[in-house]
Amino acid sequence: MDRIRIRGGRPLRGQIQISGAKNAALPLMATCLLTDQEVRLDNVPDLADISTMTHLLVQHGAEVTTKLNAKQRSLILNGAGVNDTTAPYDLVRKMRASVLVLGPLVARHGQARVSLPGGCAIGTRPVDLHIKALQQLGAEIELKDGYIVASAPKGLTGAEVAFPKVSVGATENLMMAAALAKGETVLINAAREPEITDLAHCLVGMGAQITGIGSNTLRITGVERLGGTTHRVVADRIEAGTYAMAAAITGGELDLIGVHHDLIAAAASSLAQAGVEIRETEQGLHVSRANRPLNGVDVMTEPYPGFPTDLQAQMMALMTTADGASMITETIFENRFMHVPELTRMGASINVHGASAMVRGVKKLTGAPVMATDLRASVSLVLAGLAAEGDTILNRVYHLDRGYEKLTQKLSACGAEIERLQDAAAE
Ligand SMILES: CC(=O)N[C@H]1[C@@H](OP(=O)(O)OP(=O)(O)OC[C@H]2O[C@@H](n3ccc(=O)[nH]c3=O)[C@H](O)[C@@H]2O)O[C@H](CO)[C@@H](O)[C@@H]1O
Numbered sequence: 001m002d003r004i005r006i007r008g009g010r011p012l013r014g015q016i017q018i019s020g021a022k023n024a025a026l027p028l029m030a031t032c033l034l035t036d037q038e039v040r041l042d043n044v045p046d047l048a049d050i051s052t053m054t055h056l057l058v059q060h061g062a063e064v065t066t067k068l069n070a071k072q073r074s075l076i077l078n079g080a081g082v083n084d085t086t087a088p089y090d091l092v093r094k095m096r097a098s099v100l101v102l103g104p105l106v107a108r109h110g111q112a113r114v115s116l117p118g119g120c121a122i123g124t125r126p127v128d129l130h131i132k133a134l135q136q137l138g139a140e141i142e143l144k145d146g147y148i149v150a151s152a153p154k155g156l157t158g159a160e161v162a163f164p165k166v167s168v169g170a171t172e173n174l175m176m177a178a179a180l181a182k183g184e185t186v187l188i189n190a191a192r193e194p195e196i197t198d199l200a201h202c203l204v205g206m207g208a209q210i211t212g213i214g215s216n217t218l219r220i221t222g223v224e225r226l227g228g229t230t231h232r233v234v235a236d237r238i239e240a241g242t243y244a245m246a247a248a249i250t251g252g253e254l255d256l257i258g259v260h261h262d263l264i265a266a267a268a269s270s271l272a273q274a275g276v277e278i279r280e281t282e283q284g285l286h287v288s289r290a291n292r293p294l295n296g297v298d299v300m301t302e303p304y305p306g307f308p309t310d311l312q313a314q315m316m317a318l319m320t321t322a323d324g325a326s327m328i329t330e331t332i333f334e335n336r337f338m339h340v341p342e343l344t345r346m347g348a349s350i351n352v353h354g355a356s357a358m359v360r361g362v363k364k365l366t367g368a369p370v371m372a373t374d375l376r377a378s379v380s381l382v383l384a385g386l387a388a389e390g391d392t393i394l395n396r397v398y399h400l401d402r403g404y405e406k407l408t409q410k411l412s413a414c415g416a417e418i419e420r421l422q423d424a425a426a427e
């Protein structure tokens with residue numbers, strides 16, 4: 001298995017092009033199941049999760065073609081030939097976002113058999129909200145042999161759905177299903193993440209009728225059929241936030257190209273409180289901590305527009321070297337502190353009490369062999385390695401391949417000493 005070796009201590013300087021968002025591209029790809037016309041997605045990142053979603057859609061009978069040019073990667077998806085409504089365990093277990101095919105399949109094909117995703121390193125992650133809400137739209141659903149078996153032979157009917165808890169995936173699944181249901185669906189307490197807004201705009205491009213986009217109440221009037229569209233995937237705010245924190249932890253400065261301040265407002269505000277300068281430029285954002293101290297700040301994860309859980313591990317890595325203490329509270333997932341023991345092995349001082357971690361800044365981190373069990377925990381160790389004295393060897397690099405396009409190339413172009421060691425070369 002590949003590893004990454006980092007020799008820390010070099011401030012990052014330069015430009016990083018921010019890729020299209022994984023968490024926007026995945027639901028956008030599922031929209032091809034709603035129509036027999038072509039959906040073209042531009043600015044799609046080259047990631048393992050995108051390949052997994054491609055395999056799943058092809059397994060359903062969709063055609064997926066990749067088009068590359070110097071500037072971007074596009075996918076052309078065609079769901080005209082969809083003839084298999086099963087999402088098998090082997091693909092769903094690799095990537096939980098596979099459950100996003102459930103709503104489109106049952107809405108357009110009247111049936112779906114989707115493996116239950118199960119838990120993962122960050123928590124139990126049930127899909128009860130997806131199931132209950134689809135039942136409210138008239139789908140008959142039973143759980144059988146580890147699968148969600150859904151049917152709606154006469155189609156779905158719009159309804160008022162009040163989510164008891166904010167869920168990104170459930171909002172996305174229901175938005176796609178409701179777009180083809182009869183009559184009006186109202187989604188109350190819907191998630192408002194930029195990836196949801198992006199999906200809504202794409203659906204509108206396909207002919208869906210949606211109002212309240214960007215708010216927590218979405219009104220969707222179903223249409224008989226949806227058509228094709230061309231849509232550009234929104235910039236990856238989590239990738240941008242990660243590189244902003246990489247600039248900060250190394251005491252460097254970076255230009256992040258292609259991202260807007262609004263997308264990372266909560267993280268930018270925490271970084272500003274910590275003493276990091278962030279300003280908008282014509283092309284994106286300039287992030288700088290050159291020659292400035294870093295202060296400890298308290299952070300609590302919340303649904304958008306709050307501080308994103310997907311940046312919690314990276315923020316914690318940053319806080320390990322701040323002046324003073326920082327309290328980091330995770331409210332979205334029950335088990336998202338898997339990075340703590342590894343950061344501690346690199347010299348960090350962190351005590352976890354339930355959902356909160358008290359981080360006391362230390363003068364320096366030291367390199368170590370480390371590994372993590374999920375994507376963002378893994379990248380937090382990369383950030384720690386960039387700042388640490390000596391060498392860090394990161395194992396289980398496949399987690400990073402799920403969510404960071406060209407990670408080592410982007411960082412080394414900005415002066416990081418980082419390389420990927422392939423199998424045999426790995427120590
Ligand atoms: C592919 C993708 O976009 N993944 C993101 C998405 O995941 P995902 O869509 O899985 O996350 P949700 O917003 O659904 O989860 C939020 C919370 O609700 C709970 N829950 C969710 C559904 C459900 O049916 N029942 C239930 O109890 C979850 O266990 C979790 O505690 O949003 C998360 C929260 O911003 C991000 O960390 C993930 O990166």
Ligand SMILES: C=C(OP(=O)(O)O)C(=O)O
Nearest residue numbers: 023096097310375376403
């Ligand atoms: C948790 C994440 O992804 P997923 O929901 O696909 O596991 C993530 O992107 O940090």
